[in-house]
Amino acid sequence: MQKSKKIVMSVDQLNYKVENNEILRNISFNIYENEFVGIIGPNGAGKTTLIKILLNEIKEYQGKVNIYKKIGYVPQHDYFDKSFPIKAYEIVLMGMYKEIGIFKHYKKYHKEKVHELLKLLQIDYLYDRKVGKLSGGEYQRLMLARALASNPEILILDEPEAGVDKKGELLFYKTLKELNKNMTIIMVSHDLSMVFKETNKVMCLNHSLHCHKSTADMTADDLKKIYSESLEMLVHIDKPLKVVSKND
Ligand SMILES: Nc1ncnc2c1ncn2[C@@H]1O[C@H](COP(=O)(O)OP(=O)(O)OP(=O)(O)O)[C@@H](O)[C@H]1O
Numbered sequence: 001m002q003k004s005k006k007i008v009m010s011v012d013q014l015n016y017k018v019e020n021n022e023i024l025r026n027i028s029f030n031i032y033e034n035e036f037v038g039i040i041g042p043n044g045a046g047k048t049t050l051i052k053i054l055l056n057e058i059k060e061y062q063g064k065v066n067i068y069k070k071i072g073y074v075p076q077h078d079y080f081d082k083s084f085p086i087k088a089y090e091i092v093l094m095g096m097y098k099e100i101g102i103f104k105h106y107k108k109y110h111k112e113k114v115h116e117l118l119k120l121l122q123i124d125y126l127y128d129r130k131v132g133k134l135s136g137g138e139y140q141r142l143m144l145a146r147a148l149a150s151n152p153e154i155l156i157l158d159e160p161e162a163g164v165d166k167k168g169e170l171l172f173y174k175t176l177k178e179l180n181k182n183m184t185i186i187m188v189s190h191d192l193s194m195v196f197k198e199t200n201k202v203m204c205l206n207h208s209l210h211c212h213k214s215t216a217d218m219t220a221d222d223l224k225k226i227y228s229e230s231l232e233m234l235v236h237i238d239k240p241l242k243v244v245s246k247n248d
Contacts, residue, residue, distance in 0.1 A: 156187075
């Protein structure tokens with residue numbers, strides 16, 4: 001069934017080094033429309049670097065990267081300096097900068113779109129609030145509104161759970177599930193329990209790609225290949241993983 005789906009992104013033999021430090025090694029994968037892919041891996045595994053390559057922020061790599069659809073990006077929690085005096089609606093307008101331009105020639109239509117997005121994400125009350133006054137969960141939803149402002153077909157999120165409490169996280173994933181009906185989602189996360197609950201594909205990255213498969217087919221051995229402390233990690237995963245015997 002998978003074969004009839006369209007490829008939205010394809011990476012072939014990607015290698016990336018900084019001086020003699022091999023950060024990404026021989027990475028190849030395809031992402032298909034409407035997939036919800038979780039990228040997991042330990043600290044320093046190259047997850048954010050891979051995202052930066054997909055976003056074309058890093059260009060000095062070897063291999064082929066083809067992106068066939070428009071990307072919206074939800075950055076890590078500390079992406080913006082929160083002491084900067086900017087209001088929530090202005091952050092969302094930034095997501096439309098290609099339409100508006102750097103001289104902020106926005107029209108009534110753009111502001112209406114901001115209201116629409118904030119309403120969709122249940123944070124319309126934040127419209128005029130300074131970004132430094134937002135909670136972790138509100139800030140995360142605002143970043144999502146900014147990413148959606150450019151009408152993306154692929155949404156990439158880098159550790160969206162950081163700085164958000166459990167209730168906020170559950171609400172956020174509910175929204176992502178809804179968006180996933182019309183959008184491909186790629187999410188870097190350290191929250192393995194949510195990755196196993198919410199995504200339908202998982203990539204295990206630790207400089208090279210150790211596995212890329214359906215979430216339902218993930219095994220404890222897949223995790224052991226990338227996490228040395230896998231036993232403690234497994235304790236926090238609600239969903240039972242397949243037990244693979246040595247003969248499998
Ligand atoms: N410009 C750079 N120069 C040198 N080393 C770099 C550079 N960018 C990244 N690295 C190194 O590459 C490795 C991968 O970093 P990256 O941020 O991609 O990891 P990550 O998997 O996202 O980690 P985390 O889960 O901690 O956020 C790290 O060891 C990092 O120090």
